[in-house]
Amino acid sequence: MEHRGGRRTRAERDAVTVEIGYALCSAAFAAAVLFAAVAGPAYVFGLAGGARGTLVGAGTTVAAAVFVVRVVSVLVRFRRSARPGRTGTDA
Secondary structure, eight states: OOOOSSSSHHHHHHHHHHHHHHHHHHHHHHHHHHHHHHHHHHHHHHHOOOHHHHHHHHHHHOOOOOOOHHHHHHHHHHHHTTTTTTSSOOO
């Protein structure tokens, strides 16, 4: 999908758009699940201020990190598979 000096076709632009959407949606889902897994017990068990704050802070940090890593990994994998002469599979 790397065009040096050339324009991308409509299909290539659409593929990039779909891949970005997939990366963002799957990253948001993974981040939400991990946030709930880490911070959820603070609310389920009714923990007090300090413990609740720690779990919510840790959940937020983990969720943000997972979001970024997921988006980057999906887009890097897409870019590698879109190179000319590649079949999209890594051997």
